[in-house]
Amino acid sequence: MKKLICILLLLLSPLSFAEELTGRVIKVSDGDTITVLDSNNQKYKIRLQGIDAPETQQAFGENSRQSLASLVYDKEVIILWDKRDKYARILGKVIVDGRDANYEQLKKGLAWYYKQYEKDLSDEDKERYSEAEGWARNYTEGLWTDSKSIPPWEFRRKGKN
Numbered sequence: 659m660k661k662l663i664c665i666l667l668l669l670l671s672p673l674s675f676a677e678e679l680t681g682r683v684i685k686v687s688d689g690d691t692i693t694v695l696d697s698n699n700q701k702y703k704i705r706l707q708g709i710d711a712p713e714t715q716q717a718f719g720e721n722s723r724q725s726l727a728s729l730v731y732d733k734e735v736i737i738l739w740d741k742r743d744k745y746a747r748i749l750g751k752v753i754v755d756g757r758d759a760n761y762e763q764l765k766k767g768l769a770w771y772y773k774q775y776e777k778d779l780s781d782e783d784k785e786r787y788s789e790a791e792g793w794a795r796n797y798t799e800g801l802w803t804d805s806k807s808i809p810p811w812e813f814r815r816k817g818k819n
Contacts, residue, residue, distance in 0.1 A: 676739070676740040677737075677738075677739050677740060677748075678736060678737070678738055678739075679694065679696065679702060679704075679736070679737040679739065679748065679750070680696065680697075680734065680735070680736050680737075681694035681695050681696040681697070681702065681734070681735065681737075682694065682695050682732065682733065682734050682735075683730045683731050683732060683733055683735055684701070684732075686723055686726050686727040686730065686731050687723070688711055688712075688713065688714050688719065688722065688723045688726075689711025689712060689719065689721075689722025689723050689725065689726050689763060689768055689769055690705060690706040690709050690710060690711040690722075690726070690760075690763065690769060691703065691704065691705050691706070691747070692704050692706075692726070692730060692735075692752065694735060694737065702737075702748055703745075703746075703747045703748070704737055704739075704747060704748050704749075704750055704752065705743055705745075705747040705748065705749050705750075706726075706750070706751075706752055706759060706760045706763065706769075707739070707749040707750050707751055707760060707775070707778060707779065708751075708760055708771065708772055708775065708776065708778070708779045708783060708784075708787050709760050709763055709764055709769040709770065709771060709772055709787065710769060710770045710772040710809065710810045710811060711723075711726075711763060711768060711769040711770075711810065712768075712769075712801060712807075712810055712813075713810050713813055713814065715813075716808065716810065716813055717801065717804060717807065718768060718800060718801040718804075718807070721768060721800065721801075722763065722768035722769060722800075722801075725762075725763065725766055725768045726759065726763060726768075729754060729757075729759050729762055730752060730754045730759055733754050733755070734754075735752050735753060735754045735759070736752075736753040736754075737750040737751070737752055737753075738750055738751045738753065739751070741778065749778065751783070758786075760783075760787065761783075761786055761787060761790050764787055764790035764791045764794060765790040765793060765794060765799075766794065766799055766800050767794035767795075767797075767798075767799030767800025767801050767802045767803075768800045768801060769791075770791065770809050770810070771787045771788050771790070771791040772811075773788075774811070
């Protein structure tokens, strides 16, 4: 059933992913980064595409990490991807039990929609991710309960100064 749902997601997505990786999540570093072990015991670091979660030192950083861990840790996931970032991490959509983990993090208010990189997303995901963040903001879920939440890209920039 999970495989059928993933096939349907692929067919409905206007952006075709060049690669599909299947494996078990063995580590959740933060709210948007996981490590996956495939059937050949090869490890892959995955960055959830289209979202940016609070850094672990930020407010809601640990909440975001725990949320993602409860969703994917020690479970088999399918990563749909087509590129790597400057740190050689795979950038992708993480599917677990037929659900888009990237979307779930946004809907819970535990990540920002990363508009700076939306060009890498399908039109459908751009719309869904934007709407999920809007929903969380509107219903003050997660980090949106704090009107002074600082986006992680600003937090990282301040750390370099």
